[in-house]
Amino acid sequence: MDNNYADMMLEQLFCEHPHAREFFGAIGLSALPEGQTLGNTVAALDEELLLDVGIERHDLLRQFRDYMAGMEQLRNQQQAMVASVTVLGGHDKSGNLENFKLELRPGEVTCIVGPTGSGKSRFLADIEWLAQGDSPTGRSVLINGTVPDLARRYAVEQKLVAQLSQNMNFVMDLSAEEFIRLHAESRMVTDPSAITATILDLANSLAGEQFIPTTPVTALSGGQSRALMIADVACLSSSPIVLIDEIENAGIDRKRALELLADQDKIVLMATHDPILALMGQRRLIFKNGGVASIRSTSPAERANLALFEQMDARLTMVRNALRNGEEIAGNW
């Protein structure tokens, strides 16, 4: 840990730590004069300038040190290993005990089904916020088999859960390539260019229609956007758990998408009403009245049926395409 930033020459500091320059730019001090140590530069800053950017002199170096320490931590830890997440049952809305112990491991896909208001989102929130009997459900969550350090609850950089849902859109005005690169840089990845290329390739392999790196993210189709989000979450998100709120059928290979997340050792939880998706998981949780009413592993018989449903789905896709092509939907489908 290098704590003597104040004694470093500014240009040396910026050269060794490109993120240092970004910090001062963000604060509103992008045009610092070079040729002095950081400490002296800060000491010589005009009082009025500090007032303008809204920071106090003594606070500036402290903030800088905290920021650099945080970035260093990001770089080193990348992802604290989560080998398992255990959920210990609490009670449903009527107070009936749930009596289950559920262990989730990287690479597993667990589906969540149940009517609206049955407690699916609360269950996901219990995991996200590491409930310790202190949420409305009384559930507890263990990480790697032990009670987690509760400081982790509010450590946003170590957030356990990444989310993907149907309502999510890109709002940034950047090309796909610039966008992923920006994400990679904020994650302190060592080779942002390589990971960006990988993610764009993966996204294209999931999406029905190809897009090029210079396509603006806001111009991507629904399926392309979803594909890019999934590839990005799989490869770049810091969070070991991925929550999916339905993946719509819009031109994306959903099976491969789930496989991709599982291959990247994500723990996948997916709320869905789609029978094909529900059967793609290793198991499913069935919710009623705020509680987990039962847990089912996908049986061999169900897997056989899944194959059948997928054929039905493929047939429907053919009808859809035929419709699009202006064909008559006659004959034996």
Next chain:
Amino acid sequence: MRLITVAGPPSSGKTAIICKTAEALQAAGISVGVIKFDCLSSGDQVTYERRGIPARTGLSGNLCPDHFYVSNIEECLDWGLQSGFDLLISESAGLCNRCAPHIKDVCAVCVIDNLSGVETPRKIGPMLKMADIVVITKGDIVSQAEREVFVHRIRQVNSSAVIIHVNGLTGQGGHELGRLLKDAAAVDSLQGKLLRFSMPAALCSYCLGQRRIGADFQMGNVKKMELG
């Protein structure tokens, strides 16, 4: 009584997250009151009262709402004490992005939304830079990547705050924000307490009502831009 200052750009979701958090707190038997500061009009008081949260509104008219806030917060605190709240929350929108209602030793929250764009954290002054808790809203409509980049940008300007995502519509995260607010410092008097950062000197002729353009009419604290 605990006092919490909630600030954030207009429409960032302050009222939404205060409502959701108050709901979770009230369910745990903690009573909450809200004071809303705005310039011209605000429907927030009605929104709060409809949800069973006692509220009062202060309209600053043509004063900067944050300056107005400082001159009134002591009386507001008295109102909260008399009403017997466990928690009093002030809601204000920093209109100039430069004033901040945050007070030393009083829990300071800044609400900022994912839709406002990744450059926004750089544009907001002490309201964000000096907050103890930064609440990010509207995460339900942007991608995970944008959420992560947004957090990073906030970290750059406030390296020590607790950053937390709360959904103003579903209330996800509200329970957890409530847990943080419940542990805020108790405040029984504001006499002599300090603002975290000075408010900009709004003392040019235009602050005083001048409408005419031209050097002859500019007095007091006038600053000129450099056009090179």
